[in-house]
Amino acid sequence: MGRFKTERDHDYYKTVDDAINAYTWAAIVKIQERRVIDEVLGPIGQGKEAKIVLAKRQNVYVVLKIFYPTSNRFARRHSYILGDPRFRRLKISDQLHLVETWCRKEFGNLARAHAAGVKTPKPFDFYRNVLVMEFIGVGTTPAPRLIDVGLENLGEQTFYQVLRDLEKTYIVAGLVHSDLSPFNVLYDGESTWIIDWGSAVRRGHPKELEYLKRDVEKIVQFFKKPIDPTQLFQKIVERGRERHIEVDDEGWVLVRGRRITEDI
Ligand SMILES: Nc1ncnc2c1ncn2[C@@H]1O[C@H](COP(=O)(O)OP(=O)(O)OP(=O)(O)O)[C@@H](O)[C@H]1O
Ligand SMILES: [Mg+2]
The missing domain is CATH 3.30.200.20 (Phosphorylase Kinase; domain 1)
Structure with a gap:
């Protein structure tokens, strides 16, 4: 009742x-x-x-x-x-x-x-x-989110910036964001910035792959890419198993010297 x-x-x-x-x-005072x-x-x-x-x-x-x-x-x-x-x-x-x-x-x-x-x-x-x-x-104006900017106002490089950071999050940081979407990526006119990391999990978490797949799907979907999200997800997982990882001077993860973009 x-x-x-x-x-x-x-x-x-x-x-x-x-x-x-x-x-x-009291917490704010403490920080001050x-x-x-x-x-x-x-x-x-x-x-x-x-x-x-x-x-x-x-x-x-x-x-x-x-x-x-x-x-x-x-x-x-x-x-x-x-x-x-x-x-x-x-x-x-x-x-x-x-x-x-x-x-x-x-x-x-x-x-x-x-x-x-x-x-x-x-x-x-x-x-x-x-x-x-x-x-x-x-100034004092926060950068808008990808969803606010809209796909039509985002350059081709934006998708690749997010992909680069999505892969780096998994392979170098050993994390899955788990709430990645155009609502949690800011765009300052040049670069993308991933925010809102409260839901992220460490690799090894029982739902790691489920969350990673969902993050990949949301990004591919927003950018309307003619890419199969499942294949992209599998590629990231596969690359994540390799032991010799490097990062090139543009911030891309290199696995056996190759960027993920060379294989999708
Ligand atoms: N570092 C930052 N710089 C500028 N703006 C920010 C920053 N962090 C957050 N914001 C702004 O505040 C909003 C809320 O932040 P965030 O997504 O971290 O909060 P939340 O309460 O976890 O969100 P949600 O509603 O997704 O649960 C963001 O969408 C963004 O507009
Ligand atoms: Mg948020």
């Missing part, structure tokens, strides 16, 4: 909101104390699970990705807990713990991908539910 919201619910949610705001604010950032400027973007806030670090713009402790995504992911009426009032501390884990995971994935030479925002630090990373954009 359904349940109507009551006065007490309202009080409960207000208490939760206040607690989360205080918690997030660590001198990771000097100044917080204001919100510039919003996702389903986080707010993106512009800040300054040594006179350069950076962004704070502030994860919402009550995001739907967590609710979905943890539906076995949050969806269960017995746990409807999951303790705030548990919600905060989930969100901190997610933030730490995104930081770790970003650091790994960035170190492998994948074009992603450089991560600087994180504390609790706040992640600090490089700002991608011009």
